[in-house]
Amino acid sequence: MTLRLGLTGGIASGKSTVSQMFADLGAIIIDSDVLAREVVAPGTDGLAEVVAAFGEDVLTESGEMDRAKVGAIVFADPEKRKVLEQVIHPRVFLRAIEIDEAAGEHDVVINDIPLLVETNQADRFDAVVVVDVPTELQVERMVRDRGMSVEEATARIGAQATREQRLVVATYVIENTGTLDDLRTQVDAVWAQLHRQA
Numbered sequence: 001m002t003l004r005l006g007l008t009g010g011i012a013s014g015k016s017t018v019s020q021m022f023a024d025l026g027a028i029i030i031d032s033d034v035l036a037r038e039v040v041a042p043g044t045d046g047l048a049e050v051v052a053a054f055g056e057d058v059l060t061e062s063g064e065m066d067r068a069k070v071g072a073i074v075f076a077d078p079e080k081r082k083v084l085e086q087v088i089h090p091r092v093f094l095r096a097i098e099i100d101e102a103a104g105e106h107d108v109v110i111n112d113i114p115l116l117v118e119t120n121q122a123d124r125f126d127a128v129v130v131v132d133v134p135t136e137l138q139v140e141r142m143v144r145d146r147g148m149s150v151e152e153a154t155a156r157i158g159a160q161a162t163r164e165q166r167l168v169v170a171t172y173v174i175e176n177t178g179t180l181d182d183l184r185t186q187v188d189a190v191w192a193q194l195h196r197q198a
């Protein structure tokens with residue numbers, strides 16, 4: 001039986017790092033952030049819809065979506081964020097299902113979905129893994145690694161579900177407050193439990 005997992009957590013909680021650790025153990029990863037880029041790549045109907053909604057100004061000179069510009073617009077205005085999500089989310093969902101359905105019978109498929117709770121997807125998985133970190137650590141990582149201001153980092157966190165809302169749907173919680181070795185120990189433990197569950 002294919003085992004289907006949802007993996008979620010707040011921005012900069014460590015989802016991609018955890019995904020990579022599961023991939024090293026043999027899981028197939030479906031990364032929603034990657035799909036969200038593919039569905040607005042140049043030449044897609046997704047990008048055409050973004051331009052129809054936000055104007056040609058959100059394109060770079062080479063015709064790509066200017067992510068910094070769109071980010072500045074949508075994280076300052078929830079209505080505009082909704083417009084962007086209405087273009088991107090259904091397309092990401094369909095692509096994820098397609099990839100998921102192609103998985104083999106013995107595979108563990110991990111769907112890395114930052115907005116799993118916000119988009120109400122917990123029920124479609126056999127288990128949900130939540131990567132949990134204190135908000136201050138999220139801000140610290142975004143400022144240190146992504147050149148964001150504290151205000152920008154706080155705006156992104158404010159656009160997401162709370163830690164508590166995510167913990168409600170968690171089958172497994174991974175606390176990412178220690179070292180990468182601590183993180184790997186927890187990933188290994190979840191992997192072992194999943195195989196007992198299967």
Ligand SMILES: CC(C)(COP(=O)(O)OP(=O)(O)OC[C@H]1O[C@@H](n2cnc3c(N)ncnc32)[C@H](O)[C@@H]1O)[C@@H](O)C(=O)NCCC(=O)NCCS
Pocket residue numbers: 010011012032033036066067068070071074081084085088089092113114115156159160
């Ligand atoms: C606004 C955009 C252009 C900013 O691009 P940028 O390259 O700066 O960020 P990136 O896409 O790498 O996202 C980084 C993180 O931001 C957070 N985030 C992204 N979109 C959203 C959103 N709509 N609401 C809340 N948080 C979000 C997620 O934690 C995500 O992991 C981009 O995030 C986007 O297209 N968002 C809408 C699609 C979406 O909801 N993606 C997230 C899951 S599918």
Ligand SMILES: Nc1ncnc2c1ncn2[C@@H]1O[C@H](COP(=O)(O)OP(=O)(O)OP(=O)(O)O)[C@@H](O)[C@H]1O
Pocket residue numbers: 009010011012013014015016017018033114141145176177178179180183
């Ligand atoms: N335990 C840890 N110790 C030190 N650095 C870490 C740890 N976990 C993650 N990081 C670092 O924190 C940053 C954020 O991690 P990562 O990219 O995995 O988060 P994410 O949840 O996937 O982010 P996003 O929501 O933007 O997709 C990365 O630079 C990563 O290397």
